[in-house]
Structure formats: structure tokens, C-alpha cells
Amino acid sequence: MEKINIAIDGPAAAGKSTVAKKVAEALHYTYIDTGAMYRAATYLALKNHANLDDEREILALLKQAPISLSYTDDAQHIFLGEVDVTDAIRTDDVSNNVSLVATHKGVRREMVKIQRELIKQAGVVMDGRDIGTHVIPDAAVKIFMIASVDERAERRYKENLAKGYEADLEAIKADIRQRDKIDQEREVSPLVKASDAIELDTTSQSIDEVKNEILAIVKEKVN
């Protein structure tokens, strides 16, 4: 079967990464989590006590510790220079600041450059906020994945509990609303559904139902 590129965009905790990984596994495609790249940039800035409003400072730090991805056992690992930060980028501190860092035009330019390098060979499932609108505008399949704020907060709440983290449902709901607002209202590459994207509301769907729906869309496109 011919290999294509699949873009999956949507707001926080809609289920993008979980489903994208399963779709990539089913198709023997490469899964690329672009959120991890913005998280890595944020982690680097926080670790260096940088001013998150100062784009030049963040870019200078990234020059010294460039972002790179590697894949072991089909799992994506993200590095800053030689340091594997795959786990370190998932803290609340990073989650609470990443959307601010992601508003910087220059930071986005650098991330998109890396992302476009990764799609030179088709057979990629890439998730994020601007994949179908900016990174891969000619993606053969574009999914805009949504779910209600309550459902997304519930999912993140259960996820945090399962990981043994403290979890406060109302605080998670507020964080999701805040991140969505910043992502949707920023000037550069805002989170918006591409005109040719298929919207999937996963509020009442299981992970496998969403995965199978996307696989059916891909099958129809490729055959």
C-alpha cells in the first residue's frame, strides 16, 4: 500500500498522541509528537531561568543544545544536545509554560524546520496544533481531533492518577482551557481546523473506535 503522511491536530488532551501512536503502529508508519519539541524548548528555557518572553534568549539556548529525535522500540525519544529529556518535559512546570514559548515566531520557525526534515520520507503520523495548516499542508489525510473540555480534563485526571501524580480535576480543567485559549488566539500558526481536515469528536468514543475510524479514512484515501 502506498505510504502517505497523516496530520492529527487538536486541543490539549483530545487523544491525539495516544491514537496517533496506534495508527502509526497499525500502518508501520513513524509517529512524530511535535508537542514534545515545544516542551523541550520550554524545559530548556526554564532550566536556564530564561525570560520566556525573550525569544532571542530561547533561540540562543537551543543553538547550544539543539533538539533531536530518535526512535528506540518504536518509541520517540527527544534530546537537547546529548541529553534525553523525554520524561523531563512532562512536568507541570513545562505544561504550564509551553504555550507561551510556542507563541514565538522564531521558535516555531525552528521547530517547523526540524519537523519538515522528518517528513521527507512519507509514512508519517504527526500530531500537534498546526500540522495540517502549516507543517504538512499537503498531507493526504488531516484529522482535527476534539472532545469536550470536561471529557479531556477527565482523561488527563485519570492519566495523572495512573502515573501516581497529584491530580485536581478543576485545576486540570482550568489548565486545559488556558492552554487551548493561548493556542487558539496566538498570532502565529494558531490552533485551527484546516479547511480540508476531517473533524473527529472523540468525546464518546473509545481509543480503539477512534483508531479504527482513522484507519478506515486512510484506507479509503490510499485505495
Ligand SMILES: Nc1ncnc2c1ncn2[C@@H]1O[C@H](COP(=O)(O)OP(=O)(O)OP(=O)(O)O)[C@@H](O)[C@H]1O
Ligand atoms: N477516546 C478516548 N477515550 C478515553 N481516553 C482517551 C481517549 N483518547 C485518549 N485518551 C486518554 O486521554 C489521555 C490524553 O490523551 P493524549 O495524551 O493522547 O492526548 P493529546 O491530545 O495528545 O494531549 P496533548 O496535546 O495535551 O499532549 C491519555 O491518558 C489517553 O490514554
Ligand SMILES: Nc1ccn([C@@H]2O[C@H](COP(=O)(O)O)[C@@H](O)[C@H]2O)c(=O)n1
Ligand atoms: N505543533 C505544535 C505542537 C505543540 N504546540 C504547543 O506545545 C504545547 C504542548 O503540546 P502537547 O501536544 O504536548 O500538549 C501545546 O499546548 C502548544 O502550545 C504547538 O504550538 N504546535
